[in-house]
Amino acid sequence: MDLGLTGKTVVVTGGSKGIGYAAAEAFLKEGAKVAICARHEEELKEAAKTLSQYGPVYYEAFDVVDAESNYRFAEHVNQKFGSLDVWVNNVGVSGPKKGDEYDDEEIDFMTGVCFKSVVYGCQAAFRYMKKQHSGAIVNVSSLAARCPSAGRSTLYGPLKSAINNLTNTFAGEYCPYNVRVTCIMPGFTLTPAVKRTISPEELNMNTQATLLRRAANPEEIARPIVFLASSAASYMTATTIEVSGGRSMTLNPSFAYDRLAAEQK
Numbered sequence: 642m643d644l645g646l647t648g649k650t651v652v653v654t655g656g657s658k659g660i661g662y663a664a665a666e667a668f669l670k671e672g673a674k675v676a677i678c679a680r681h682e683e684e685l686k687e688a689a690k691t692l693s694q695y696g697p698v699y700y701e702a703f704d705v706v707d708a709e710s711n712y713r714f715a716e717h718v719n720q721k722f723g724s725l726d727v728w729v730n731n732v733g734v735s736g737p738k739k740g741d742e743y744d745d746e747e748i749d750f751m752t753g754v755c756f757k758s759v760v761y762g763c764q765a766a767f768r769y770m771k772k773q774h775s776g777a778i779v780n781v782s783s784l785a786a787r788c789p790s791a792g793r794s795t796l797y798g799p800l801k802s803a804i805n806n807l808t809n810t811f812a813g814e815y816c817p818y819n820v821r822v823t824c825i826m827p828g829f830t831l832t833p834a835v836k837r838t839i840s841p842e843e844l845n846m847n848t849q850a851t852l853l854r855r856a857a858n859p860e861e862i863a864r865p866i867v868f869l870a871s872s873a874a875s876y877m878t879a880t881t882i883e884v885s886g887g888r889s890m891t892l893n894p895s896f897a898y899d900r901l902a903a904e905q906k
Contacts, residue, residue: 645873648672813879828856
């Protein structure tokens with residue numbers, strides 16, 4: 642299937658690793674031109690170097706929590722590639738904190754990275770998509786928006802839930818300009834950060850609660866992102882797609898596995 646992405650310009654924030662890197666690679670393989678950004682320049686530079694084997698890549702290091710930096714990046718991408726067709730907001734931060742442990746500085750930091758960055762990304766993208774009268778914005782939320790973790794990064798789920806709502810709000814504002822805004826809710830994904838911090842016990846707990854009995858690879862989240870940005874999803878906006886392997890969708894996720902085990906005895 643031709644996804645209509647050949648020659649399109651795609652921005653992926655947080656594109657130096659994990660889901661963002663996998664999405665950038667997937668877009669490039671569809672014939673798109675890709676711009677990635679992140680805070681750490683060396684990681685970003687290395688990622689861009691590797692990604693460039695698949696097609697044109699532009700990178701820029703900056704803090705996506707800063708509005709003007711987002712606007713400048715969008716301007717530079719438009720100058721570099723001549724258009725801005727897709728913007729993927731893929732930045733977030735988590736951490737082991739209970740709700741009563743956050744202070745003002747930490748609340749502001751979490752809100753900035755997980756929510757304000759998405760607002761600014763949408764604003765930056767819309768400045769150019771409005772003029773083109775076309776475009777697609779894909780926001781990366783999290784399964785935590787539906788199924789938050791008590792006692793572990795308490796603010797993460799509520800902020801990701803806000804992204805789901807923001808997606809529908811911006812979709813309602815941008816629709817006259819033929820700009821679609823959609824959202825994806827990834828489940829438990831083996832990104833470099835997760836691999837670095839997950840314990841065997843926590844990994845087992847997460848997979849046991851998932852109908853497919855495993856974590857996702859970043860590439861499995863990237864492909865739905867590419868779909869939502871493509872012409873194959875041209876009649877989709879104000880939509881959030883969950884890609885979680887069926888995490889916490891039944892009260893007895895082990896039922897079918899137990900039955901199969903009994904049948905094989």
